[in-house]
Amino acid sequence: DGVAVLPAPQNLSVQSTNMKHVLTWSPVTVPEEIVHYSVEYQGEYESLYTSHIWIPSIWCSPTQRPECDITEDITATVSYSLRVRATLGSLTSTWSTLKHRFNQNSTILTPPGMEITMDGFHLLIKLEDLGPHFEFFVSYWRREPGAKEHIKVVRPGVLPVYLETVEPGAAYCVKARTFVKAIGRHSAFSPTECVKVQGEALPL
Amino acid sequence: VPCVSGDLPKPTNVAFISINMKNILQWNPPEGLQGMEVSYTVQYFIYGQKKWLNKSECRNISRTYCDLSAETSDYEHQYYAKVKAMWGTNCSKWAETGRFYPFLETQIGPPEVALTTDEKSISIVLTAPKKWKKNPEESSISMQQIYSNLKYNVSIYNTKSNRTWSQCVTNHTLVFSWLEPGTLYCVLVESFVPGPPRLTHPSERQCVSTLEDQTTALEVK
Amino acid sequence: GLKTLHLGSCVITTNLQGIRSGFSEIRDSVQAKDEIIDVRILRKTQSLQGTKPADQCCLLHHILRLYLDRVFKNYQPPDHHIFRKVSRLANSLLTIKKDLRLCHAHMSCPCGEEAKEKYSQILSHFEELPPQAVVVKALGELDILLQWMEEA
Numbered sequence: 001d002g003v004a005v006l007p008a009p010q011n012l013s014v015q016s017t018n019m020k021h022v023l024t025w026s027p028v029t030v031p032e033e034i035v036h037y038s039v040e041y042q043g044e045y046e047s048l049y050t051s052h053i054w055i056p057s058i059w060c061s062p063t064q065r066p067e068c069d070i071t072e073d074i075t076a077t078v079s080y081s082l083r084v085r086a087t088l089g090s091l092t093s094t095w096s097t098l099k100h101r102f103n104q105n106s107t108i109l110t111p112p113g114m115e116i117t118m119d120g121f122h123l124l125i126k127l128e129d130l131g132p133h134f135e136f137f138v139s140y141w142r143r144e145p146g147a148k149e150h151i152k153v154v155r156p157g158v159l160p161v162y163l164e165t166v167e168p169g170a171a172y173c174v175k176a177r178t179f180v181k182a183i184g185r186h187s188a189f190s191p192t193e194c195v196k197v198q199g200e201a202l203p204l
Numbered sequence: 205v206p207c208v209s210g211d212l213p214k215p216t217n218v219a220f221i222s223i224n225m226k227n228i229l230q231w232n233p234p235e236g237l238q239g240m241e242v243s244y245t246v247q248y249f250i251y252g253q254k255k256w257l258n259k260s261e262c263r264n265i266s267r268t269y270c271d272l273s274a275e276t277s278d279y280e281h282q283y284y285a286k287v288k289a290m291w292g293t294n295c296s297k298w299a300e301t302g303r304f305y306p307f308l309e310t311q312i313g314p315p316e317v318a319l320t321t322d323e324k325s326i327s328i329v330l331t332a333p334k335k336w337k338k339n340p341e342e343s344s345i346s347m348q349q350i351y352s353n354l355k356y357n358v359s360i361y362n363t364k365s366n367r368t369w370s371q372c373v374t375n376h377t378l379v380f381s382w383l384e385p386g387t388l389y390c391v392l393v394e395s396f397v398p399g400p401p402r403l404t405h406p407s408e409r410q411c412v413s414t415l416e417d418q419t420t421a422l423e424v425k
Numbered sequence: 426g427l428k429t430l431h432l433g434s435c436v437i438t439t440n441l442q443g444i445r446s447g448f449s450e451i452r453d454s455v456q457a458k459d460e461i462i463d464v465r466i467l468r469k470t471q472s473l474q475g476t477k478p479a480d481q482c483c484l485l486h487h488i489l490r491l492y493l494d495r496v497f498k499n500y501q502p503p504d505h506h507i508f509r510k511v512s513r514l515a516n517s518l519l520t521i522k523k524d525l526r527l528c529h530a531h532m533s534c535p536c537g538e539e540a541k542e543k544y545s546q547i548l549s550h551f552e553e554l555p556p557q558a559v560v561v562k563a564l565g566e567l568d569i570l571l572q573w574m575e576e577a
Contacts (some may be wrong), residue, residue: 043516047500054513056505073509075447076516077440119367121382159359159370167380181427181440266527280469282569284462303456305568308449399442400449401573 004093006093008068009037009084011042014098016107019133019180020071027066028086028093036062036087040095041070044078054083062087063132077183079103107180109187112136114176116193123172123195124160135179137186140164142169143194153179168199207295214236214299215244215268215287222310223405224347225277226336229262229270229285234296242291251282251303260327273336276369279307279350312347312395314407315356315376319391323415325381326389330356332376333395351397361390363411385417430544430577432482433527433535436522444517445571454503456565461558467566471543474511480540481577482533486525487544488570489518491551497525498564499556514546514567 009025018020028035038061040054060068074080079101086093113128113154127136136154141147154161154176166172174195179186213234221228233242246262249255262270276283282305285296314333331422332346332354348354359370360380364387371378383389394404429440467488473481497515502508528534551559 010568043512043519044495045493045515045519046512048519049493050516055508058505058509062251073511076520078516078520119365119369120384122380123371124367124369153374157357157370159368162360162369162371162380165380166380182443184427184438184440249462251462254463280472290520303459303462303565307572308568351461400445 002179006035006086006088006091007158008096009086010096012082012084012096014102015083016102016104017103018110018130018178019068019107021074021102021107021183023060023070023082023084023098024066024067025096033088034064035184036064037066037068037084038062039068039070039073039082039084041073041083042081043076044080047081056112059080060063074102074104077103077105079180080104093194097121105178105185106118107183107184109178110182111188111190112176112178113162114138116174116195118166118195118197121166121168121197123174125154125163125174125176126160126187127156127176129155129156130178133180133182135181136176137179138163138174138176139189140172140174150161166197167201168197169191171196171200182202205292207290207416208323209295211294212289212291212296212299213244215289216299218285218287218299218301220258220272220276220283220285220301220304220306220309220353221302222306224333225273225306225310225337225350226271227273227276227304227310229272229287229301229305231268231287231299231315233268234289237289237291238402240291241266242289244268244270244287244289246272246285246287247298248272248275249284249286251284252389254287254290274338276304276306277336286317307350308400309402311403312351312354312397314405315393317391317393317394317410319410319412321412323350323385323417324383325379326360326383326391326412326414327377327379327394328358328391329359330373330376330393346393353399354397357396359392359394361392363388363390385414388413427469430485430573431478432525432528432577433478433480434533435482435525436562437524437528439521439524439574440517441571442573443574444551445568447507447517448567448571451507452565452568454507454550456559457556458503459562459565461554461562463482463552464554464562466559466563467569467573468546468550474576475558476543477537477538479535480537482525482528483536483540484543485530486534486546487540488521489522489525492518492563492567492570493539495551496560499560500569502562511564513551514533519539530577541561 005156006025026181039057083095085095115126141149175192177189215231218231241259241263247256260390277317286300289296313333318329335345392409394406428439
């Protein structure tokens with residue numbers, strides 16, 4: 001190992017939203033020099049069974065920026081230990097380890113973006129592409145007293161998804177939330193969106 | 205007459221092509237021997253057992269494929285196959301597949317799609333793809349019976365509004381009502397089994413037109 | 426959604442589909458390294474679904490412990506890509522084993538004779554082979570184990 005004369009990166013922390021996880025730290029600055037960083041991680045398995053083994057992060061071994069997208073490193077729902085060190089030529093800092101282990105089940109789940117459209121008398125929903133982890137629970141109903149609420153599970157896809165055949169003159173409302181199988185959690189519902197169907201209401 | 209092994213280059217791209225449990229071993233002729241009168245011999249192996257087994261119908265054949273569906277039909281098992289080329293008294297070494305797990309790897313073919321229309325609706329009746337069977341007389345087994353979580357992704361293209369939308373279903377009949385009269389709609393259906401990714405085969409795109417609006421037709425008379 | 430494993434009176438949920446997709450990414454390259462094709466560790470006669478429900482939890486618990494203690498620990502990945510994928514599998518199976526341990530703590534994971542007998546057969550197949558070869562073979566047979574769990 002190189003002589004540890006570089007200061008170790010400080011203030012490690014992870015920001016995680018919608019299963020995208022980013023590790024950040026305070027940069028180590030050396031005038032007129034470019035400092036590189038290496039990130040490594042250990043899952044619970046490695047900590048318990050092979051504690052001497054650390055796995056280099058897929059995107060940040062090395063990197064120049066004081067942050068690292070660890071989304072593809074954190075791939076199981078266990079607690080992960082993360083560490084960073086700085087290097088400058090042959091000079092290497094000591095490792096700095098994240099104070100609290102990170103588990104993806106703590107990710108912040110935001111309500112999904114959605115676009116409600118009609119094709120003739122067919123109510124369609126297009127949902128924000130949040131990646132393969134996500135399924136969507138779509139709730140929709142006809143806006144009238146006592147209307148029944150329908151739930152449809154929608155998988156990620158390119159095309160708008162058909163929800164309901166609607167009647168002229170009626171109004172329909174939709175809201176959606178995400179569900180992440182890997183962590184067994186869902187987001188809050190999106191704001192409700194309502195659409196009015198063209199045409200004369202059908203006689204009762 | 206035993207041939208001299210190793211003088212010929214091996215067949216290339218040896219792999220199973222599997223759709224609805226019809227498992228065909230396929231390969232390319234050895235480099236440089238395309239068009240020559242090369243013959244091939246195939247053997248297969250059940251992972252965990254002891255011997256390579258012959259496939260008599262694929263001994264000294266000139267074609268570059270061999271149907272091993274019957275030999276690889278046990279869902280619990282995994283298989284290997286290998287093929288060697290022969291030309292005159294020379295033959296190649298064996299060219300071998302990787303481990304083949306039909307239950308996980310078979311591609312799910314598209315369902316049969318029957319469309320009927322009336323003025324403002326299209327009825328879609330899906331028939332699950334059929335599993336390969338040894339004899340035509342055998343009763344058919346649907347892939348749904350093998351994969352109980354088989355689903356269908358139905359996509360509909362409205363040629364007038366130029367919009368396409370989809371619906372994921374497990375049942376075999378669905379009706380799209382309140383469509384636009386006198387409009388051409390195109391339907392395409394794909395079977396899939398949730399789980400590890402598999403190649404998929406969408407159905408042929410079928411287009412059908414809803415009938416003209418009968419009320420305006422009457423007024424015209 | 427999530428897969429619910431019914432193992433006798435032990436019921437757990439897991440993202441089995443995610444684990445299977447993870448394994449399918451390395452399956453061909455791992456299996457290609459297993460050249461002893463006339464030996465299979467996880468055999469049909471010891472399958473989970475062929476075991477009476479009451480013993481399924483114990484059998485699976487022992488098999489997972491075998492994988493965690495002796496397969497993942499001794500596997501030497503050829504590159505970082507495989508290393509990360511194997512780490513994902515190890516950590517994912519660790520969460521399942523922790524759930525089974527909860528069942529064990531709640532007395533819903535009994536070890537009957539059938540589970541003991543089948544596990545000892547699996548262990549004997551495992552110990553038939555040289556250490557490094559058996560680790561590669563066992564890792565290559567994860568699709569069999571995951572299929573057993575799918576059918577549980």
